[in-house]
Amino acid sequence: MASIRELHHQLINKERSAVEVAQEAIARIQTLEPKLHSFLQVTAEVALQQAQQVDARIAAGEELGLLAGIPVGIKDNICTKGVLTTCASRILENFVPPYDATVSQKLIDAGAVMVGKTNLDEFAMGGSTETSAFQLTANPWDLERVPGGSSGGSAAAVAAEECVVSLGSDTGGSIRQPASFCGIVGMKPTYGLVSRYGLVAFASSLDQIGPFARSVEDAAVLLNAIAGYDPMDSTSLKVEIPDYTQFLVPDLNGKKVGVITETFGEGLDSEVEKAVRQAIQQLKDLGAEIQEISCPRFRYGIAAYYIIAPSEASANLARYDGVKYGKRIEDAENLMEMYTRTRAEGFGAEVKRRIMIGTYALSAGYYDAYYLKAQKVRTLIKQDFEAAFGKVDVLVCPTAPTPAFKAGDKSADPLSMYLIDLMTIPVNLAGLPGMSVPCGFSSEGLPIGLQIIGNVLREDQVFQAAYAYEQATDWHTRSPHV
Amino acid sequence: MAIDREQVHKVAHLARLELTAAEEEQFTSQLSSILDYFEQLSELDVQDVQPTTRAIDVSNVTRADQLKPYPNREEILDSAPDRDGEFFKVPKIINTSE
Numbered sequence: 401m402a403s404i405r406e407l408h409h410q411l412i413n414k415e416r417s418a419v420e421v422a423q424e425a426i427a428r429i430q431t432l433e434p435k436l437h438s439f440l441q442v443t444a445e446v447a448l449q450q451a452q453q454v455d456a457r458i459a460a461g462e463e464l465g466l467l468a469g470i471p472v473g474i475k476d477n478i479c480t481k482g483v484l485t486t487c488a489s490r491i492l493e494n495f496v497p498p499y500d501a502t503v504s505q506k507l508i509d510a511g512a513v514m515v516g517k518t519n520l521d522e523f524a525m526g527g528s529t530e531t532s533a534f535q536l537t538a539n540p541w542d543l544e545r546v547p548g549g550s551s552g553g554s555a556a557a558v559a560a561e562e563c564v565v566s567l568g569s570d571t572g573g574s575i576r577q578p579a580s581f582c583g584i585v586g587m588k589p590t591y592g593l594v595s596r597y598g599l600v601a602f603a604s605s606l607d608q609i610g611p612f613a614r615s616v617e618d619a620a621v622l623l624n625a626i627a628g629y630d631p632m633d634s635t636s637l638k639v640e641i642p643d644y645t646q647f648l649v650p651d652l653n654g655k656k657v658g659v660i661t662e663t664f665g666e667g668l669d670s671e672v673e674k675a676v677r678q679a680i681q682q683l684k685d686l687g688a689e690i691q692e693i694s695c696p697r698f699r700y701g702i703a704a705y706y707i708i709a710p711s712e713a714s715a716n717l718a719r720y721d722g723v724k725y726g727k728r729i730e731d732a733e734n735l736m737e738m739y740t741r742t743r744a745e746g747f748g749a750e751v752k753r754r755i756m757i758g759t760y761a762l763s764a765g766y767y768d769a770y771y772l773k774a775q776k777v778r779t780l781i782k783q784d785f786e787a788a789f790g791k792v793d794v795l796v797c798p799t800a801p802t803p804a805f806k807a808g809d810k811s812a813d814p815l816s817m818y819l820i821d822l823m824t825i826p827v828n829l830a831g832l833p834g835m836s837v838p839c840g841f842s843s844e845g846l847p848i849g850l851q852i853i854g855n856v857l858r859e860d861q862v863f864q865a866a867y868a869y870e871q872a873t874d875w876h877t878r879s880p881h882v
Numbered sequence: 883m884a885i886d887r888e889q890v891h892k893v894a895h896l897a898r899l900e901l902t903a904a905e906e907e908q909f910t911s912q913l914s915s916i917l918d919y920f921e922q923l924s925e926l927d928v929q930d931v932q933p934t935t936r937a938i939d940v941s942n943v944t945r946a947d948q949l950k951p952y953p954n955r956e957e958i959l960d961s962a963p964d965r966d967g968e969f970f971k972v973p974k975i976i977n978t979s980e
Contacts, residue, residue: 591938605935700922722963732973743899756890756909
């Protein structure tokens, strides 16, 4: 499938209609879904309607934005008016939102064509999309492996060219890690750059929506459409949104790139290390000055995160009580039984586990030892980043310590699943922008990702480094044979 | 700091989750190893460190307290598992058999 810009030219030159582009995407989805299961729901009717509207605008001679007529997938924890939004959870299996998330509305306004809602770990809690209550998504590069998570459906769909771009959400790495596992570009913007209104809340101080794409340019075009201040999100940042495509220049002369020393330790797969080291050499060849940067408190990120995120989740998920929307068990004798059994049947094991951790960490007598301490460690991790960005423009490290693992490999041991977030979590704790770009393949043909991290609101630096690297390499041009 | 089965039972009640005996047992061991993992945070001296409550600081966000009727009231009420006119209906709160 072509890039956004190529498709845009085909549409405005009337080489193809938006309806034809949408039909082609739907046909590909129908062919691949029996193997991949990226989508929880394919919205063919909505897609064709939206495509017809784009064609009408083309016929009327209207000027079209770049996203008009482009097939997109939306993670199923982002509200879409009139279209099921399940969070891959039984408790929301019948939930049809009466409103659009701000990002959904922005995509509609941009003329994008929604082809479906993508699979995820239940409530975005997981790193493999295996905790989805409904289906397992396969990695397009090896169907026995996971696509990563939690936005595994959005990543697999873009990697397999079921859609051009997609939206995911990233609380501890849920965009960047699946992008790495699926060999595509995935970006978590600065916290507050993209509105969270209508994103089903997991951990509100960490959640951020961002783009998946097969190129850095496509990611920039999608971010252009979704970024911006929103009064409906109290943590939304009131900042000017630049056109991110202006930062796509293939030159890194004078750029200072820091390599995070602590990410090259124990547990890092040797092939991942080799690929990332080669990528760093490539950045140097492009003119960047490379220096080692130590972030000594980085490694405490996982422990701090797995206190903070479940604590916030336990509060956020208290709303699923079987009263106002969602699932309710039928035969409860009284209100308390209705609550406890609705939640017991509605939530899967990982969600329950996190609610339990969070409830415990916030409970009387434990608050200081866990939640408060974790928030203080969060400050220390932020300080490590602040010191680093006093010296360099961007930081780089592997996105994940290994390539995609096999389905079932880590699902029996929750802690082993948590540890794969080692390199992405600190970025969320500090609210920074981070991107994963393809930087190689393992000997088994599995994609490897390079993480590029910028300072607060320095998406420009991240895009420039990512684009320069991408243009100098051809990893992003390879496609899986599904 | 390990967690025992009784605490797991108590926490489940606080979280309004009914756990099966098997789940209680599994969570007791899984939560214990996760809590053990958290112990590494005590290696850091955080006594004089301010907690971070939000990733990026924004000053207090306020708006005028004005009534704005929601346009799709019916749709909201219809989303409820059980409704009675303009009310959400729930099972009885007090069990008469008790």
